Amino acid sequence: MKLLSLLFLLSFNVFGTTCIKAEQTIDIQSSELIDIKVTKLNSGYDVLLHFPEKFNGSKLSAVVMHLGEYGSPIFSTQLEFFRENGRFYSFYTTANGQKPTALISATYGQDCGVEIYKKVP
Numbered sequence: 001m002k003l004l005s006l007l008f009l010l011s012f013n014v015f016g017t018t019c020i021k022a023e024q025t026i027d028i029q030s031s032e033l034i035d036i037k038v039t040k041l042n043s044g045y046d047v048l049l050h051f052p053e054k055f056n057g058s059k060l061s062a063v064v065m066h067l068g069e070y071g072s073p074i075f076s077t078q079l080e081f082f083r084e085n086g087r088f089y090s091f092y093t094t095a096n097g098q099k100p101t102a103l104i105s106a107t108y109g110q111d112c113g114v115e116i117y118k119k120v121p
Helices: 002-009
Strands: 028-030 035-041 044-052 058-068 072-079 082-084 089-097 102-108 114-120
Touching: 035 114, 044 102, 072 089, 072 102, 082 102
Parallel strands: 028 114
Antiparallel strands: 035 044, 044 089, 058 072, 058 102, 082 089, 102 114
């Protein structure tokens, strides 16, 4: 009972999405819409991502980093993004010995909106 009470006091945050692709959903491999800047540091890599505020009239709703191949990633995590000067930014860092390579996807619109993606070199 004490363990159960302790678990209620802890804060849990879980994010889950499921999207069954509809005919209206478009996947676009876009090298010009997502800008990526990779900076090598002594402790690893900093990766800064730039996204347009809108795409096809829809606002940015999610940014996800995938490790592995598109469609069958071995790990995925949602990245927080922030707005500055009419563009959205996000970032992540890697530890020394890890490559910054990932697949970044940005979803515009709600539910199963338009997804654009780009591979981090």
